[in-house]
Amino acid sequence: MKLYEHTAAELSRLLQAKEVSSVDVVHSFLERIGLFDPHLKAFITPTPLMALDTAAEVDNRRMRKEKMHPLAGVPVAVKDNISTRDLRTTCASRVLENYVPPYDATVIGNLRNAGMPLLGKTNMDEFAMGSSTENSAFFPTRNPWDLSRVPGGSSGGSAVAVSTAMAPLALGSDTGGSIRQPASFCGVTGLRPTYGRVSRYGLIAFASSLDQIGTLTLTALDCAFLMNLIAGYDPLDSTSLPQDEPDYTDCTDPEVKGLRVGVIKQNVSAGFDREVTDAVLKAASLLEKNRAEVTEVSLPLTDYGLGAYYLIAPSEASSNLGRYDGVRYGYSAEGSSVEAMFSRTRGEGFGSEVKRRIMIGTYALSAGYYDAYYLQAMKVRTLIRHDYEAVFKNFDLLIGASSPTPAFKIGEKTADPLQMYLSDVCNITDSLAGVPSLSVPAGIHSSGLPMGMQLTASPLREKLLLKVASFFEQERDPLSLRPQLELSEGGSP
Amino acid sequence: MKYEVVIGLEIHLELQTQSKLFCGCSTAFGREPNTNCCPLCLGLPGSLPVFNRKAIELAVTAALALNSSIQLKSRFDRKNYFYPDLPKAYQVSQYDQPLARGGCLEIEFEGSRKHVNLERIHLEEEAGKLIHAGDSILGADYTLVDYNRAGIPLLEIVTTPELCSGREARLFLEDLRLVLLYCGVSDCKMEEGSLRCDANISLRSTGSRELGTKAEVKNMNSFRSVEQALDYEAERQEAILSAGDSVIQETCHWDEEKKVTVPLRGKEGSSDYRYFPEPDLLPLVLQSSFVESLAAALPELPYERRLRLQEQYQLAKKEAFLLTENRELGDFFESVARQYEDYRSLINWVQGDLLYQLHESGKHAKEIEPRLLIELLLLVDKGIINRPVAKDLLTEMIKTGESPQKMVQERGIEQISGRDKLLPIVEQVVNENPEAVKNFHRGKKKALAFLVGKVMASTGGRADPNELNQLLKEKLIKKRTGGRMKD
Amino acid sequence: MTVDFSKEVDYVANLARLSLKPAEKERMAGQLSDILQTARRIQELDTTGVEPTSHVLDLPAVLRDDVNRPSLPLNRVLQNTPRPEKGFFRVPGVKDLAHSEE
Numbered sequence A: 001m002k003l004y005e006h007t008a009a010e011l012s013r014l015l016q017a018k019e020v021s022s023v024d025v026v027h028s029f030l031e032r033i034g035l036f037d038p039h040l041k042a043f044i045t046p047t048p049l050m051a052l053d054t055a056a057e058v059d060n061r062r063m064r065k066e067k068m069h070p071l072a073g074v075p076v077a078v079k080d081n082i083s084t085r086d087l088r089t090t091c092a093s094r095v096l097e098n099y100v101p102p103y104d105a106t107v108i109g110n111l112r113n114a115g116m117p118l119l120g121k122t123n124m125d126e127f128a129m130g131s132s133t134e135n136s137a138f139f140p141t142r143n144p145w146d147l148s149r150v151p152g153g154s155s156g157g158s159a160v161a162v163s164t165a166m167a168p169l170a171l172g173s174d175t176g177g178s179i180r181q182p183a184s185f186c187g188v189t190g191l192r193p194t195y196g197r198v199s200r201y202g203l204i205a206f207a208s209s210l211d212q213i214g215t216l217t218l219t220a221l222d223c224a225f226l227m228n229l230i231a232g233y234d235p236l237d238s239t240s241l242p243q244d245e246p247d248y249t250d251c252t253d254p255e256v257k258g259l260r261v262g263v264i265k266q267n268v269s270a271g272f273d274r275e276v277t278d279a280v281l282k283a284a285s286l287l288e289k290n291r292a293e294v295t296e297v298s299l300p301l302t303d304y305g306l307g308a309y310y311l312i313a314p315s316e317a318s319s320n321l322g323r324y325d326g327v328r329y330g331y332s333a334e335g336s337s338v339e340a341m342f343s344r345t346r347g348e349g350f351g352s353e354v355k356r357r358i359m360i361g362t363y364a365l366s367a368g369y370y371d372a373y374y375l376q377a378m379k380v381r382t383l384i385r386h387d388y389e390a391v392f393k394n395f396d397l398l399i400g401a402s403s404p405t406p407a408f409k410i411g412e413k414t415a416d417p418l419q420m421y422l423s424d425v426c427n428i429t430d431s432l433a434g435v436p437s438l439s440v441p442a443g444i445h446s447s448g449l450p451m452g453m454q455l456t457a458s459p460l461r462e463k464l465l466l467k468v469a470s471f472f473e474q475e476r477d478p479l480s481l482r483p484q485l486e487l488s489e490g491g492s493p
Numbered sequence B: 001m002k003y004e005v006v007i008g009l010e011i012h013l014e015l016q017t018q019s020k021l022f023c024g025c026s027t028a029f030g031r032e033p034n035t036n037c038c039p040l041c042l043g044l045p046g047s048l049p050v051f052n053r054k055a056i057e058l059a060v061t062a063a064l065a066l067n068s069s070i071q072l073k074s075r076f077d078r079k080n081y082f083y084p085d086l087p088k089a090y091q092v093s094q095y096d097q098p099l100a101r102g103g104c105l106e107i108e109f110e111g112s113r114k115h116v117n118l119e120r121i122h123l124e125e126e127a128g129k130l131i132h133a134g135d136s137i138l139g140a141d142y143t144l145v146d147y148n149r150a151g152i153p154l155l156e157i158v159t160t161p162e163l164c165s166g167r168e169a170r171l172f173l174e175d176l177r178l179v180l181l182y183c184g185v186s187d188c189k190m191e192e193g194s195l196r197c198d199a200n201i202s203l204r205s206t207g208s209r210e211l212g213t214k215a216e217v218k219n220m221n222s223f224r225s226v227e228q229a230l231d232y233e234a235e236r237q238e239a240i241l242s243a244g245d246s247v248i249q250e251t252c253h254w255d256e257e258k259k260v261t262v263p264l265r266g267k268e269g270s271s272d273y274r275y276f277p278e279p280d281l282l283p284l285v286l287q288s289s290f291v292e293s294l295a296a297a298l299p300e301l302p303y304e305r306r307l308r309l310q311e312q313y314q315l316a317k318k319e320a321f322l323l324t325e326n327r328e329l330g331d332f333f334e335s336v337a338r339q340y341e342d343y344r345s346l347i348n349w350v351q352g353d354l355l356y357q358l359h360e361s362g363k364h365a366k367e368i369e370p371r372l373l374i375e376l377l378l379l380v381d382k383g384i385i386n387r388p389v390a391k392d393l394l395t396e397m398i399k400t401g402e403s404p405q406k407m408v409q410e411r412g413i414e415q416i417s418g419r420d421k422l423l424p425i426v427e428q429v430v431n432e433n434p435e436a437v438k439n440f441h442r443g444k445k446k447a448l449a450f451l452v453g454k455v456m457a458s459t460g461g462r463a464d465p466n467e468l469n470q471l472l473k474e475k476l477i478k479k480r481t482g483g484r485m486k487d
Numbered sequence C: 001m002t003v004d005f006s007k008e009v010d011y012v013a014n015l016a017r018l019s020l021k022p023a024e025k026e027r028m029a030g031q032l033s034d035i036l037q038t039a040r041r042i043q044e045l046d047t048t049g050v051e052p053t054s055h056v057l058d059l060p061a062v063l064r065d066d067v068n069r070p071s072l073p074l075n076r077v078l079q080n081t082p083r084p085e086k087g088f089f090r091v092p093g094v095k096d097l098a099h100s101e102e
């Protein structure tokens, strides 16, 4: 078995047992990146030298018998909207093409302290606005299962990196499905933690009340390892939960007996791809077979979630993105007055999806429309939260599809933003409610593409999600879920 | 038609904290540009705000001192607009759930007392500073931005529109400043911009209840300019209305040099601020015990102090005002008064020579040890030195901090008093100045002063002036009668 | 009910300080009308007496102590600006003074 084929948990074991060096591990992944990334374009900024430096340092420290974090020496890829000191952080935007943060995000500090080599910054939809990674200002990322298809988004680069073993672990961010939907399109496990569980400090904001950093991994256990490192209270983030963190890694006892499971009616909708809903129902019956109590549950407000989300998120975005004015950092146009400079900088610097959302948000917040749009959306958000609270009185776990369809074709939805927005329809209500939500592989579609299933629990019950994910892994070895990438002589797959 | 002026003020003051409202950067004034900046106050992507407890405490303290009612739950909102001094393109402020509502301040205007009511008090963040290159702000070629100030906690106090002249607005502002100084919430320096005031001003026909179209006046950088600008603007509006025209609602700048208000160009729609709750900050929830402890810790306020000073030390109103206005001087007075009971004499020294000498030497009352003045006053009271000597010693004492007692001992400048000590000197001077004696006898008053001066000169100014006067007169009269007898 | 966004585009683009090309404006007007049409469905819901959710966390704000933390060195502060000048950020002249000393 090649080093890159291992899970992060296995690499951690091998490294701690000194059976392999971190430099060897990093080399193995860099080789994969060298081989595949020219075709897949998962990375905006690969950082091979930095990764090797960290790896060498970790190896030295291990030689000196220093006490090391379990993930020391295990490399990681990071979405390019998470600030890295002295390493450009672009948000896949022309506006931030040359922006170099002078500080690290809290999660990056966690990775550095643990001695995890950073393989690079991954591609995404510009400012995390999108569901296909086509909105990157630099290049689209391709789905490794079918190069004519999108990897999902916005954390498409991170999902592709993990699914193709260009990285064993990756960080992404999820505002309205940006981890879960690409995880399902690429056949990996993606966790959106409870809002406030992972510090947002250093995460470049899209919609602050919805943004959460999360993980893209091959297995539930790998996710647990990463959560152990990044979850926890951060005094630098006022919306961080003051919460003692559990050990996420004891999720390997996949007992589902007695679990009260609700299959969300709206997320196995008749309008969805039939094979996708069948995969979810099959999984449900598997749970039932293992003596979980499975019933259907309706979250009728799901239909309104999309509307609320596409008002709240753009509203916050319109404000969060005001700072890209060409004064302190980033793209800056010339102008005869500062006002002209602002408008030109923003008009030229942002891509069309970003501008679209800024327009919607500005409109929804503007005088005369606030009550009808923004305020109403926030009230609907309250109703959705109440729905969840009520449902979680009777259920431990909710399941449904992660996306209505498997990965769609590149260019298929770019002309119609609304169709693109609809691809997040399964993910959005969890985001609005702030609950933890996990996408796990649910089998392979007849088209050869992976499908995903979404597991949702009440706040702070990530461990339950990981446990159930482990249960499904017993049925389907995640290591077998790799896209078949065949390289021709010239290097193109 | 007769018009009355209606003025509402919007006051911004920088709170006296060590660090900014949402980050740990220093709030120190006058540092090199952009050296008090971090990712948060530069608005770098990904940075997040965390409340400074002290800023909340100071804001609550100020609100309590102004009788405003503290809202135990308040919320922070984003006020969105683009301006190069605003690093995030929004100001974190409070919109519909402010920290405190209502409140009032009593001012004394033209002999009568008046309540000025407050609308609200809220907390927000300061913007950066712009330096416009070129002759005028409007025509500047380019602008330089310094974000050192960005993020300093600002308290915004909004009055109801009920002030009726520039003078009254100024008095209110001066009184407000004093209250806030007493609370220690801000240094309130208009010249450094830590206290700023914008005004809404409109006219209405006397007796009418409806408000007229208002203008907003900005850029008033001193108490005097507040008075001047508002009086100017009131006259301008009156001229417009009297001519049958109507006032346009606009924002204008006070031009300090030309003494006129100049309208500003504003883009259409620039006031659509798109307020919404700041998602990065959870609501501010105060415990009532927290508010109560701040209320209990409120210092004596200026109005209370004035009354107490009048009562406790039998001071005149004007004297009590002085000691309140000049808080340090008042504190100094009181610490002396604790051990020195002739308040009348004390206040005379304090408001006279002491104040003058402080002014001359550029020293502050808090730099002077009360013990020294007590020493000095006791030396005078015991007749050890006379007033002129005491004045000289006061000057030196303020300059050097030297003990008057010690100076007297070292220099041998005790007052010369008593017949046996003074008489020989008086006799000598009389004998040596026959011309002056003659003049005195001819009725020239100046001659006596001349002779006193001579005695003073020969004693180094130490002669007890009262006694000297008496002795001298006695001697001169005796000399006259004695002469006649001789003749 | 349809939403015609074309009348709003200029006003909103100016508020958001976005210079848009004419073709962009036209395309945007159509797309935004569609999106808002869908979003408006939330108005069907009766939300009388419902408190808006601006945060999913029902917690009060945390307060930190008033202590200084190191600021960034000046070269770090200016490292990303296109127009540093003598320790300042330089911008073209300001024409709209309505927001000075806000």
Ligand SMILES: [Mg+2]
Pocket: B093, B124, B156, C102
């Ligand atoms: Mg204000």
Ligand SMILES: [Zn+2]
Pocket: B020, B023, B024, B025, B036, B037, B038, B039, B040, B041, B042, B151
């Ligand atoms: Zn700062």
